[in-house]
Amino acid sequence: MVTSVTSLGKNGLYDWVIQRATAVILGVYFVAIIGFLIANPELTYSQWHGYMTSTYMRVFTLIALLAMAAHAWVGLWTVSTDYLTTRQLGAAGTPLRIAFQAVCALVTIVYVVWGIQILWGI
Amino acid sequence: MLQVSIYRYNPDTDTEPYMKEYQIDTGGKDLMVLDVLSLAKEQDSTIAYRRSCREGVCGSDGMNINGKNGLACITPVSEATGGKGKLVLRPLPGLPVVRDLVVDMTMFYNQYEKIKPYLVNNTPVPPIERLQDPEDRDKLDGLYECILCACCSSSCPSFWWNPEKFIGPAGLLQAYRFIADTRDTMTEQRLSDLDDPFSLFRCRGIMNCVNVCPKGLNPTKAIGHIRNQLLQQGT
Ligand code: SF4
Ligand code: SF4
Ligand code: FES
Numbered sequence A: 001m002v003t004s005v006t007s008l009g010k011n012g013l014y015d016w017v018i019q020r021a022t023a024v025i026l027g028v029y030f031v032a033i034i035g036f037l038i039a040n041p042e043l044t045y046s047q048w049h050g051y052m053t054s055t056y057m058r059v060f061t062l063i064a065l066l067a068m069a070a071h072a073w074v075g076l077w078t079v080s081t082d083y084l085t086t087r088q089l090g091a092a093g094t095p096l097r098i099a100f101q102a103v104c105a106l107v108t109i110v111y112v113v114w115g116i117q118i119l120w121g122i
Numbered sequence B: 001m002l003q004v005s006i007y008r009y010n011p012d013t014d015t016e017p018y019m020k021e022y023q024i025d026t027g028g029k030d031l032m033v034l035d036v037l038s039l040a041k042e043q044d045s046t047i048a049y050r051r052s053c054r055e056g057v058c059g060s061d062g063m064n065i066n067g068k069n070g071l072a073c074i075t076p077v078s079e080a081t082g083g084k085g086k087l088v089l090r091p092l093p094g095l096p097v098v099r100d101l102v103v104d105m106t107m108f109y110n111q112y113e114k115i116k117p118y119l120v121n122n123t124p125v126p127p128i129e130r131l132q133d134p135e136d137r138d139k140l141d142g143l144y145e146c147i148l149c150a151c152c153s154s155s156c157p158s159f160w161w162n163p164e165k166f167i168g169p170a171g172l173l174q175a176y177r178f179i180a181d182t183r184d185t186m187t188e189q190r191l192s193d194l195d196d197p198f199s200l201f202r203c204r205g206i207m208n209c210v211n212v213c214p215k216g217l218n219p220t221k222a223i224g225h226i227r228n229q230l231l232q233q234g235t
Helices: A012-039 A045-053 A055-083 A086-121 B033-043 B077-081 B106-114 B134-138 B157-161 B168-179 B187-193 B208-212 B219-234
Strands: B002-008 B018-024 B062-065 B068-071 B087-090 B097-099
Touching: A012 A055, A012 B219, A045 A055, A055 A086, A055 B157, B002 B033, B018 B033, B033 B077, B033 B087, B068 B208, B077 B087, B106 B168, B157 B168, B168 B187, B168 B219, B187 B219, B208 B219
Parallel strands: B002 B087
Antiparallel strands: B002 B018, B062 B068, B062 B087
């Protein structure tokens, strides 16, 4: 059994389920957005504003934002543990991997907070 | 004349590996790659490779043949080269080279050992043998036939990147062989031993393993079965 401190679910099954579930959420979200744009070819700002500030879209966008954060984290964490390792890069592997994961975590948190601010600011 | 290019590396004398060219007289026949290797060895006795059964049952002569892993003894030259061009032989990728076509399989065997490749049953031993229904025995078909040639694991990118953490297709196929065995009583323990981010879940379903297995086995399917059982147990 290989344990890890930085994987999101701390267990392979959780990460795997998170990755699949968030992919579905993001897929449905983009279908909803693109569907709306296709259904409204003559879209005005106030229509778009109304759609995006409806409670339904706010909740959905928030869920999609969190799904994106989780999805990106699990994906990039996996990439970093494949390629940024001692096996691939020698002694620099571990510090690089930790730095990369820290940057990913920071960017993800910033995007989530910023996204929420935009969502409730419009 | 068949042109053959063989990966050569002797750590005692060479600073780095190189490809050496040979011209082999096949007598116009479509030989197996292993036969070509033994003809090459008649020309140059320093070529090192492993083989034993020469009929696809021992798993010793796994190597990379024109870019694809396989057993030299059961791969016809025509299949490897597509009937034209030269034969290119390299050691199995991703494992340390001991010499020429011989690789160090320690990392591969370590992963195999981790999955406890033996039946565990802590109920009292019956007087004669542990019986199994024919239908339950059928569940082991497509699993027990593995000859541990390492063609699959050494073609798997996930195994190349994490050979110490990812069990790899061969080990996981065997893990499922014991998970699926109704005579084994350690199923739950076996499953939870694989439930970390690396041991099983590094499989990305690329199916290189299925593509190369000389015994026609399907590790990806076995991995899917284990994942489903984990999902059942964990949700
Ligand atoms: S299917 Fe999984 S085990 Fe097989 S080669 Fe791909 S990643 Fe490796
Ligand atoms: S699954 Fe196939 S390729 Fe892999 S070790 Fe077993 S026999 Fe070889
Ligand atoms: S020599 Fe035994 S499998 Fe090829």
